[in-house]
Amino acid sequence: MTIKTRNRRKLCDTSLATDEVPVIVRLWMLRCLVPLHGHRSFVHKGYLDDDEEIAGVIGLAGWENDPDEFDKSAVITELRRLYRGMERAAGDCRLPKTLGCNIGRLASLIGLNEVEQAIMAFAVMLRSDRYLRAATSFLGVQSTQQVCASLATILSLPGVHIQRALSGQSTLSRSGLVSLDKDSCFNLHDRLNIVSSNFVDIMLGEDADPVDLLRGKVEVATPPMLTLADYPHLGPSLDILLPYLRQVVEQGCRGVNILLHGSPGTGKSELARVLAAKLGCELFEVASADEDGDPLGAEDRLRAVRAGQCFFASRGAMIVFDETEDVFYDGGLMRESTAKSHKAWMNRLLEGNAVPTLWLSNRIDDMDPAFIRRFDMVVEVPVPPRAQRERIVRALCTDAVEDSVVRRLAQEEWLAPAVVAQANGVMRRLGSSLPREQAGEVLLYLVDSTLTAQGHTRVGAKDARSLPDIYDPAFINADVDLAEIAVRLKGSRSARLCLYGPPGTGKTAYGRWLADQLDIPLLVKRASDLMSPYVGVNEQNIAAAFRTASRDGALLLIDEVDSFLRDRGGASHSWEATLVNEMLTQIETFEGVFVASTNMMAGLDQAALRRFDLKVKFDYLQVQQAVGLLRRYCKLLGLAMPKDVERIVATHLSHITPGDFAVVTRQQRFHPAACFDDFLMALKDETSLKAVCKPRIGFLH
Incomplete structure (x- = not known):
């Protein structure tokens, strides 16, 4: 039957075949349009606008879109008729x-x-x-x-x-x-x-x-490359964590959360895989990017971990949530982090999750204490100790890398396993294009560039323990017997020494020599290694240095200690006093060998002086010491010495130090001395630059 064209036309054969859309979807569409009054936007005053396809899907195709030929009331009547017919057949509607x-x-x-x-x-x-x-x-x-x-x-x-x-x-x-x-x-x-x-x-x-x-949001973790034997530095923590996880997985306990934190690349993700493998349970990782490589937001990742809790509750599994900074630190000056803005929800998740979850973070300094206290265990995963770093470097590197390079890298405190693994991957891809004799040099370059970009000091050109080419405590002018100190410490391995005196007198070198004599690792920290522009970070760095030395059984040598122990009476900011307090606390509780050196003894806090067992003064060389050291260097350089060398030294080198000899020797690369007089002149020039306090005129000195 044909209806007047100004009302509607006969349904066209070109209308969309309704079989292409599930019946249940057409039912839902009609419920949107009729009982929910969506037709008020769908059916316009004079036409159906650009909604012809929708009209075809619900069986309303063929209506004239010309406002002059359009009857709105007739369209709505037909729409209601279609809806009533679909509702009568609703019982037969099925999902795909x-x-x-x-x-x-x-x-x-x-x-x-x-x-x-x-x-x-x-x-x-x-x-x-x-x-x-x-x-x-x-x-x-x-x-x-x-x-x-x-x-x-x-x-x-x-x-x-x-x-x-x-x-x-x-x-x-x-x-x-x-x-x-x-x-x-x-x-x-x-x-x-x-x-x-x-x-x-x-x-x-x-x-x-x-x-x-959950593909793209939660993935099955890859098998671990390491074992528990690669984490000896976490022994006390793992002795508790491993049996605890075994019990909660077997018993299906709820609300089990472990926080693993530490610097990037220390092996937190690998540790999670190692723990799961040791327990024989599945491990699922919450993804940080989808299958297209696009980053997932904090709320997307939280929805994923929440879904994983439901999906894997009965599988005896664990979940790992890496890079928790996405949740706890994604705020800003004007916006709270996702965790804080959903604090109640986050607390409920940490208290009632069905699957044990390992949360991994590079930092926890600003994490809300309310969140931290909800974790069953908080485990720090530090950079491995020196011996373990050497083992990891040796295991990851090719045979072409010399032992000396391995030892130099292992001395770097900030050398995380991931940095070595990344550098080793580059070297493997270079393959035969990398000459064997250059392997060590390339590895040092790759590691050094990464550490520098992370804000750490460069890999030293020499081993951190290395001493000057010519070193002998006999050529150090100290007010105590330096060799006797080493003998005494071999039994106790516990002391707090303050070495003070002019620059170049051998204070830092003595700390290195002492570590060699005691046959223990050496951890050297300078002011630049520990100081930070951020309030509170200095104290954390100091505590970390003492903690690392204690863990490694190392001699801790802090150079320029006056930067941390200035007299608190002259402090102009509260953080300066806090810094001194932290250093004093760490010195007092440290049970190993601690050596501090300074060129500015007069400015040290009085309480700090009482913390040291020995305060050793290093001074300019005595004449006989200077002569002996001069003979050694002249022999090294192949220079003949005059017979009256003692008179020459007493006359011209009255304020010389071992450091002056080392500097002038390095200068030989640019201005080689042709004879003894050239070498002597260079030493005189070096000492003339010093601002040495002259004795006051008068009878009292």
């Missing part, structure tokens, strides 16, 4: 088969009720079907209450059940698979969050394993 099977499997796995299953099915179809999205857009911007009311109508379910299913306490919300965005006010499509687009594709396209459903 694969989607229905996957939702049923999920419901059994995580315990979704029928209302939650219906909401999930709708959310999946809403993400995948553009016609359904278009139909819901006609409902306009919706509040939370309006979203619940709309879903109640679309799904033909009681509104109170919808509200309960979308509440934060529901299984659906706790799973993170589908959630309601309560902090925004957009249309229905934007208010319903779903864990990932991959989740939608898999739910519609294949019989899914739970792990596949």
